[in-house]
Structures are given as C-alpha cells and as structure tokens.
Amino acid sequence: xxxxLFLGIYGLSMCFILCYSLAQANLLWYFFRFKxxxxxxxxASDTNLPAVTIQLPVYNEKYVVKRLIAAMARMDYPADKxxxxxxxxxxxxxxxIIRELLQNFPKTNFKYLHRKERTGFKAGALRExxxxxxxxxxxxxxxxxxxxxxFLLKTVPHFSDSSIGMVQSRWGHLNxxxxxxxxxxxxxxxxxxxxxxxxxxAQQAFINFNGTGGIWRKECIIDAGNWQEDTLTEDLDLSYxxxxxxxxFLYRPDVVSPAELPPVMSAIKSxxxxxxxxxxxxxxxxxxxxxxxxxxxxxxxxxxAHLLNSMIFIAVLLVGxxxxxxxxxxxxxxxxxxxxxxxxxxxxxxxxxxxxxxFANLSLANYSxxxxxxxxxxLPVFLSVSMGLSVHNGQAVWEGLTGKKSPFIRxxxxxxxxxxxxxxxxxxxxxxxxxxxxxxxxxxxxxxxLVGLSLYTATYEMLLFHAMxxxxxxxxxxxxxxxxxxxxxx
Numbered sequence: 001x002x003x004x005l006f007l008g009i010y011g012l013s014m015c016f017i018l019c020y021s022l023a024q025a026n027l028l029w030y031f032f033r034f035k036x037x038x039x040x041x042x043x044a045s046d047t048n049l050p051a052v053t054i055q056l057p058v059y060n061e062k063y064v065v066k067r068l069i070a071a072m073a074r075m076d077y078p079a080d081k082x083x084x085x086x087x088x089x090x091x092x093x094x095x096x097i098i099r100e101l102l103q104n105f106p107k108t109n110f111k112y113l114h115r116k117e118r119t120g121f122k123a124g125a126l127r128e129x130x131x132x133x134x135x136x137x138x139x140x141x142x143x144x145x146x147x148x149x150x151f152l153l154k155t156v157p158h159f160s161d162s163s164i165g166m167v168q169s170r171w172g173h174l175n176x177x178x179x180x181x182x183x184x185x186x187x188x189x190x191x192x193x194x195x196x197x198x199x200x201x202a203q204q205a206f207i208n209f210n211g212t213g214g215i216w217r218k219e220c221i222i223d224a225g226n227w228q229e230d231t232l233t234e235d236l237d238l239s240y241x242x243x244x245x246x247x248x249f250l251y252r253p254d255v256v257s258p259a260e261l262p263p264v265m266s267a268i269k270s271x272x273x274x275x276x277x278x279x280x281x282x283x284x285x286x287x288x289x290x291x292x293x294x295x296x297x298x299x300x301x302x303x304x305a306h307l308l309n310s311m312i313f314i315a316v317l318l319v320g321x322x323x324x325x326x327x328x329x330x331x332x333x334x335x336x337x338x339x340x341x342x343x344x345x346x347x348x349x350x351x352x353x354x355x356x357x358x359f360a361n362l363s364l365a366n367y368s369x370x371x372x373x374x375x376x377x378x379l380p381v382f383l384s385v386s387m388g389l390s391v392h393n394g395q396a397v398w399e400g401l402t403g404k405k406s407p408f409i410r411x412x413x414x415x416x417x418x419x420x421x422x423x424x425x426x427x428x429x430x431x432x433x434x435x436x437x438x439x440x441x442x443x444x445x446x447x448x449x450l451v452g453l454s455l456y457t458a459t460y461e462m463l464l465f466h467a468m469x470x471x472x473x474x475x476x477x478x479x480x481x482x483x484x485x486x487x488x489x490x
Contacts, residue, residue, distance in 0.1 A: 126133025280400025
C-alpha cells in the first residue's frame with residue numbers, strides 16, 4: 001500500500017501544477033487581448049504636472065550608487081516639481097560616496113536621509129521617507145536600476161484618473177547575456193512581465209508593484225496602511241492591501257526600467273528566497289480576505305494563483321521525490337501501466353507553460369528566427385534549473401506558510417557592466433555554504449543513478465523527468481558551491 005501512498009502524493013502534486021497551468025493559460029489568452037488594447041501614453045505638459053518624489057532605498061551599495069545617482073540627475077521633469085530622496089541605511093563607505101557624489105549635482109533637488117538604525121528594513125526606510133516626501137506621487141527605484149530619463153513623463157499623466165493608485169513599468173536587463181544564469185533569469189522575468197502582468201491587468205485582476213520601477217499615488221499608500229515589514233515582500237503586501245481598498249493599478253510594458261540581474265547562484269538564491277518566502281507570507285496574510293471579499297470569480301481565481309505560485313516549488317519537490325518509489329512500482333509491476341498512461345493528462349501542464357514562455361520571450365524578440373532557436377534550448381534548461389531550486393525555494397515557502405520569521409537579506413549588487421568577473425571581489429558576497437546545497441548535490445547524484453537504472457532496465461517512462469532533475473540539481477549545486485566558496489578579493 002505504501003506504493004499507492006506515494007502515487008497519491010505524486011498525483012495530487014501534479015494536479016496542483018495542472019490547476020496552476022490552467023490559470024496561466026487564461027493569462028496567456030488575455031495577454032493577447034492586452035497587446036491589442038495597450039493603454040496609450042497620456043499627454044504631458046509642464047503646466048499640469050504634479051509634484052513627484054523619487055525614493056531610492058540604499059543599503060551598502062558602493063558598486064552601483066554612482067550610476068544610480070547619475071541616472072536620477074538625468075531624469076526629465078520640471079526641477080521645481082521633483083524631489084529625489086536617497087534613503088540610505090548603509091553601514092560602510094557607501095555613505096561617504098553618496099555625500100561626495102551629491103556635490104556634483106547642486107541644481108538637482110537631492111535629499112539625503114541616513115538612518116543609523118535599519119528599523120523595518122526597506123519597508124521602514126520607505127515609510128520614514130514618505131513622512132518627509134513633498135510629492136503627490138512617489139516613484140521608487142532600487143539601487144541597481146537605471147531608469148529611462150522619460151520615465152516620469154510617460155507614467156505621471158495616468159494619475160489624472162483619480163482612481164489610479166500605482167503605475168508599474170516593465171523591467172529590462174542590463175546584463176542579460178553575462179552568463180547562462182542571467183539569461184535564464186531574464187527568460188523567467190520576461191514571462192512574468194509580459195504574460196502574467198499583462199494578462200492580469202487586461203482583466204482587472206490584482207497585479208503587483210514589483211518593488212521598484214513603479215510610481216505610486218501617495219494618498220494610495222497611506223490609505224492602504226502604508227509600508228509594513230511583517231512580510232519579506234512589502235511590495236506585494238501593499239499591492240494587495242491597496243487593491244482591496246478599491247485602488248486601480250496600471251501596467252505599462254512599453255515603459256522599460258533596466259536593472260542588473262544577479263550573476264551568481266548565491267545571489268540568485270538570496271533573491272529567490274526573499275521572493276518565495278515573502279509570497280507565501282502574503283498568501284497567509286491576504287488570501288482568505290480576498291476570497292471572502294466582494295470580488296469577481298476571475299479576480300479571486302487569479303489572486304489565489306498569484307499568491308500561491310511559490311507553492312509550485314513544493315509541488316515540484318514532492319513530485320520529484322515521490323517519483324522514485326512510483327518508478328520502482330512500475331518497474332516491479334506493482335502499479336498498472338494504465339495509471340501511467342492516464343498521467344499523460346499532466347503533459348498539458350508542460351504544453352501550457354511552454355506556450356507562456358514561448359509567446360512572452362518571442363514577442364520581445366519580434367518572433368525572430370534567432371529568438372526561436374534560443375527559446376528551444378532555454379526552455380528545457382530553465383525548467384531543469386527551476387526544478388533544481390525546489391529544495392531551496394521549497395524551504396522558503398514552508399517557512400513563509402508556517403510563520404517562521406527571518407531578516408530581510410538584500411541581494412548583492414555587482415555593476416558587472418564595468419568589469420566582467422567583478423563578482424569575485426565583491427565584499428558583499430556571501431561565503432557560507434548552506435546545508436541545502438549539500439542536499440541538492442545528493443539529489444543530483446540520486447537522480448543521475450535513476451537515469452542510469454532506467455537505461456539499464458529499459459524502463460523509460462520517467463527517464464526525461466529524472467534526467468531534467470539530475471541536470472537541474474547538478475547545475476544548481478555545482479554553481480552554488482562555486483559561488484559560495486570563492487572568497488572576496490581572491
């Protein structure tokens with residue numbers, strides 16, 4: 001009977017993935033409708049533009065703060081209506097770098113606010129800055145962003161509609177082609193910013209402020225309860241509170257805000273842990289309230305899929321682990337082959353996910369032949385690496401769901417456009433190898449053995465799946481050991 005227990009775990013996990021993929025299919029449908037009805041840019045003139053405060057939350061960012069400040073100084077907006085807050089929580093030489101840089105821009109209205117205590121982390125810095133902000137609108141950019149100097153002129157006019165609470169731009173990528181892992185991150189983020197954000201916004205479902213590259217109405221932030229630090233994704237949290245209060249969000253995929261992608265696995269994992277754990281914490285905080293609220297079925301459906309999307313990593317991990325005894329059961333004849341044939345239904349999940357990434361990435365490449373060829377190899381590698389991150393991200397989700405608290409660990413920035421390989425000497429680079437990395441290495445070897453056994457016994461039903469798991473866990477563990485164990489300055 002234990003074989004059927006694992007078969008049940010396998011089946012339930014696959015059903016969860018299938019349900020999530022069906023929600024993605026719905027977003028893909030509305031993605032095409034959004035493209036046909038893209039919100040046009042509103043007209044802007046100096047006479048009717050409101051006062052704007054740009055907030056730049058900074059914490060030990062000596063590698064990127066120079067280009068950030070230079071980009072802000074180039075922002076095209078009436079000088080008498082623009083305030084730029086540098087919300088600096090730094091404890092290193094970043095403070096002196098900023099003060100020195102600001103002397104080069106005496107005509108730009110920079111306001112330097114340094115906190116000695118990092119209370120509330122990023123959410124706390126944004127909240128304290130908001131108390132002193134003079135602008136009606138609040139634009140936010142993380143330290144690794146270099147926004148378009150026309151960003152405000154393209155987004156501010158939308159706030160002539162008094163119901164608009166936030167306008168989000170699409171992230172671009174400064175170092176997309178730096179390495180395989182930066183390319184795969186771009187591959188994933190482009191799917192979120194094209195299909196998911198566009199698909200949700202097209203049907204007035206809840207979308208999220210992505211933490212940066214967006215602009216808020218100050219009144220909306222305050223009305224929704226201001227920034228709160230009880231989750232690791234203060235951006236997602238405030239987004240759901242604001243939209244539950246009736247504020248409308250607008251997504252502008254044609255306004256691009258370029259940023260740096262983490263180049264090494266330790267930095268990728270730091271970012272992924274915060275995003276997935278914070279998403280789970282927001283699910284606990286908001287999902288029940290949304291489902292009980294006066295919203296349409298499609299809004300509730302997409303809110304559930306959105307808030308629970310990090311659960312995919314737990315589902316993938318359960319599918320992978322339970323597939324081992326299930327494979328053994330098929331090999332020993334303990335499970336009828338009919339069950340495996342019925343499981344072919346779950347191939348629909350793969351097809352839907354493939355289509356989501358296909359149209360998201362190829363639409364950005366104008367459906368070129370080069371884009372298609374790149375997609376063909378990126379998709380299987382991306383899916384494999386995503387599976388390989390299931391241990392790390394699964395732990396983050398579990399901690400989020402069970403209420404275990406952890407500090408806000410920001411992702412190290414590298415400024416790799418200046419010097420290739422500069423990540424090695426980055427003083428913010430994490431060196432300690434987490435226990436999960438050893439688990440990933442063990443699983444890579446385990447699934448590699450299963451691949452060998454499948455070939456030896458001619459049982460090919462799960463060969464491809466186990467090969468992708470072996471590849472994914474192998475790539476993630478090797479990249480992790482390499483990134484964690486290289487000491488700064490060597």
